[in-house]
Amino acid sequence: MTTPEMEPEVEPRIRAAVDALFDREVAFLSELTAHPSTRGNEQSAQDFMAREMGDRGLSVDRWQIDLDDIRDMPGFSPVIGDYEDAVNVVGTHASRRRTGRSLILNGHIDVVPEGPHDMWDSPPFSPRVDGDWMYGRGAGDMKAGLAANIFALDALREIGLAPGADVHVQSVVEEECTGNGALACLQRGYRADAVLIPEPFNETLVTAQVGVIWFQVHLKGVPAHVAYAGSGANAIEAAMPLITALHAMEERWNGAERRHGDYGHVDHPLNLNIGRIQGGDWTSSVPAWCVFDVRMGVFPGQDLAESRREIEEVLRAAAQDSDFLRNNQPEIVYHGFMAEGYALSQDRSTAARDAIGALGGAHERVTGRALDTAAITATTDARFFGLYADTPALVYGPRAEAIHGFNERVDLESLRRLTQTTALFIAEWCGLEDA
Secondary structure, three states: OOOHHHOOOHHHHHHHHHHHHHHHHHHHHHHHHOOOOEOOOOHHHHHHHHHHHHHOOOEEEEEEOOHHHHOOOOOOOOOOOOOOOOEEEEEEEOOOOOOOOOEEEEEEOOEOOOOOHHHOOOOOOOOEEEOOEEEOOOHHHHHHHHHHHHHHHHHHHHOOEEEOOOEEEEEEOOOOOOOHHHHHHHHHOOOOOOEEEOOOOOOOEEEEEOEEEEEEEEEEOEOOEHHHHHHOEOHHHHHHHHHHHHHHHHHHHOOHHHOOHHHOOOOOOOOEEEEEEEEOOOOOEOOOEEEEEEEEEEOOOOOHHHHHHHHHHHHHHHHOOOOOHHHOOOEEEEEEEEEOOEEHHHOOOHHHHHHHHHHHHHHHHHHOOOOOEEEEOOOOOHHHHHHHOOOOEEEOOOOEEOOOOOOOEEEHHHHHHHHHHHHHHHHHHHOEEEO
């Protein structure tokens, strides 16, 4: 007797089931996007995810991340403050037969701050649909991916089938600032033969991603009334030559002799960003303090400890050119991403080859096009699985625009295709059994 995964009519039935459920998927995405799940405010969205997983018969594991459990693990990123509000949710489909290969469907629930609401065309947490687009903070990055993970399994269930291997659906926090949510899933014991992370990269498979270092530079000046500014030391102005020196370092790191092979065609793959600056206490006082926050990219394989040493040496050298800072060295505080780069392209394992082949085949059957690949200049949670769990991590998600910006939006037809591709990938990778 032919097994369900070998029946020739299974594929069109799966795709038709995605179509039949798609209005519900869009409603699901809208409700999820309405939760303002910025860092520390993810609980209501995680309540929603846990409830939806439980209603589907998944075994739900919800836990508060304990820093003591993960701080000594490879890939841990330093944090400021506590984790009282950091909660992960994982829903597990436990296969009866376990004849196929297991899978993690990972996605992050946290979103970046929305910025001034008057710079949006509509409220960022009141999602709206206009044509083929849904607008809202997090609609693209990456709640559409979370919806696809859920509804790909729903489509199988709709036609009486289920994965023939264990599947863990992860909704994690902290992706936008540390990645410690995904790391906590590893500490919790979640492992699989492959990982799919539907980050919004336009239905393209990510073959390499940069790493990221976050740090703060703290400066202290000497306060004085502005009428006697010459007697003080302006901490804000002291930051300017340090920022210039960091940008010079950025250019050196992007030099041809330091390029990772996956980025040979990219004009400027490593980007430094001064993301925030604070300082001073009073308009008519010379500012006595300044803090600026920096994000710097690193290549896959670039040593993080050596990179930190170079950053610190650059700042110390630049401080020598300041009469004040020469004797008041800047303090550097690492407070977020300490993330290595990851290149799926360098994974020569059979599992990686098979997983990429299965995803590529599913993509081509849905879209009629070969699967495109790209090296990206951002980071994702893929590094945890690829670098520390010896598991190929495939980053492949929908088309989205203005992520991290105003009027963020996701292409709903792209979401439909993603959900169909994900469901077909699950069917091939995990095999199928009766639900």
